[in-house]
Amino acid sequence: MNRIIDLRSDTVTMPTDEMLKAITSAKLGDDVFCEDPTVNKLEEKAANIMGKEAGLLVPSGTMGNLVSILTHCDRGTEILLGNKSHTFYYEAGGISAFGGIHSRQLVNQSDGTIKIEDIKSAIRMDNIHFPKTSAISLENTHNLCNGSPLLPEYVQDVAHITHDNSMKLHIDGARIFNAAVALNVDVKDLVVDADSVTFCLSKGLSSPVGSIICGNEEFIYYARRNRKALGGGMRQAGIIAAAGIVSLDKMINQIREDHNNAQLLSEGIANIEGLSIDREHIKSNILYFDIKKEKTRSPKLAKQTPDNNLYPFDIILDNVYFLETSPSRFRLVTHYGINGQDVEKTLGILKQMVK
Numbered sequence: 001m002n003r004i005i006d007l008r009s010d011t012v013t014m015p016t017d018e019m020l021k022a023i024t025s026a027k028l029g030d031d032v033f034c035e036d037p038t039v040n041k042l043e044e045k046a047a048n049i050m051g052k053e054a055g056l057l058v059p060s061g062t063m064g065n066l067v068s069i070l071t072h073c074d075r076g077t078e079i080l081l082g083n084k085s086h087t088f089y090y091e092a093g094g095i096s097a098f099g100g101i102h103s104r105q106l107v108n109q110s111d112g113t114i115k116i117e118d119i120k121s122a123i124r125m126d127n128i129h130f131p132k133t134s135a136i137s138l139e140n141t142h143n144l145c146n147g148s149p150l151l152p153e154y155v156q157d158v159a160h161i162t163h164d165n166s167m168k169l170h171i172d173g174a175r176i177f178n179a180a181v182a183l184n185v186d187v188k189d190l191v192v193d194a195d196s197v198t199f200c201l202s203k204g205l206s207s208p209v210g211s212i213i214c215g216n217e218e219f220i221y222y223a224r225r226n227r228k229a230l231g232g233g234m235r236q237a238g239i240i241a242a243a244g245i246v247s248l249d250k251m252i253n254q255i256r257e258d259h260n261n262a263q264l265l266s267e268g269i270a271n272i273e274g275l276s277i278d279r280e281h282i283k284s285n286i287l288y289f290d291i292k293k294e295k296t297r298s299p300k301l302a303k304q305t306p307d308n309n310l311y312p313f314d315i316i317l318d319n320v321y322f323l324e325t326s327p328s329r330f331r332l333v334t335h336y337g338i339n340g341q342d343v344e345k346t347l348g349i350l351k352q353m354v355k
């Protein structure tokens with residue numbers, strides 16, 4: 001049987017053999033009592049890598065963003081975030097549902113930035129009619145904006161405005177290591193001016209579960225309390241942390257290969273008649289492409305066209321899985337487990353998308 005080539009997301013990655021071994025031999029304790037040595041080791045390692053004082057393991061990127069934003073923002077205050085940000089789009093409205101935090105969406109440019117002028121003009125003056133603007137959240141790399149990495153200079157500019165206005169800067173760095181690799185910078189340079197960052201172990205870094213929040217000691221102290229309130233205090237969580245340590249020690253190099261594979265895919269797609277791709281913006285492991293307006297879907301693809309507006313939608317062509325994210329726009333994500341042969345096979349199959 002043909003192997004499945006699953007390019008829907010880097011969240012489908014399976015743990016490596018080394019992770020499985022580390023999980024079975026991990027030293028464990030009760031992490032709600034801060035007594036799990038493996039969790040403590042991972043949190044300390046992550047904080048060192050990010051150049052922050054402390055770290056906190058959470059079950060998911062969604063909880064990492066929620067805990068961070070709950071910790072920065074009081075109820076009834078406002079957070080600025082991109083209109084294509086994951087927190088706005090895909091986190092079930094958690095910040096308003098559980099935090100009473102008002103979100104204000106600013107336009108994301110195709111490179112994932114928000115214009116500096118837009119940020120400046122969105123910060124509210126002190127007036128009883130307005131919610132206080134308490135924080136801004138940036139996403140790096142930006143999932144819906146071509147997986148674009150945000151430059152350190154841009155993050156620094158946003159941080160200056162944020163801090164000049166007594167606000168906090170959070171970074172949803174679910175794929176911050178992809179950004180660091182794409183820009184060839186130390187990951188610390190991308191978060192040095194931020195008050196908090198969340199990154200995921202369970203995407204390009206291949207762990208089965210887990211994300212980490214990093215920030216200063218005081219922030220992490222309150223974040224830990226919010227994690228508990230949300231039910232994210234896990235007991236012998238060292239079984240998760242053990243894989244996370246392998247992610248940080250061994251899997252960052254894999255990201256370079258994932259980016260190379262994304263480049264090979266984008267080059268191949270650019271040469272397929274009937275498909276179009278904006279190659280300029282592809283710098284990490286996420287790529288989007290479109291069926292040209294004048295083209296018709298092949299019968300095999302047409303059979304899978306959603307009959308409702310429930311995007312994203314799984315597309316399965318032979319053994320290749322990917323997503324249709326909006327009508328005639330598709331997403332591929334490269335990751336551990338996808339090799340050069342898979343890229344070639346995928347390109348062969350994508351040729352059959354249009355008549």
Ligand SMILES: Cc1ncc(COP(=O)(O)O)c(C=O)c1O
Pocket residue numbers: 011059060061062063086087139141142143172174175200202211
């Ligand atoms: C940019 C971004 N932030 C946050 C998340 C949420 O991560 P999780 O699926 O672990 O909740 C994702 C998930 O894909 C993401 O792409």
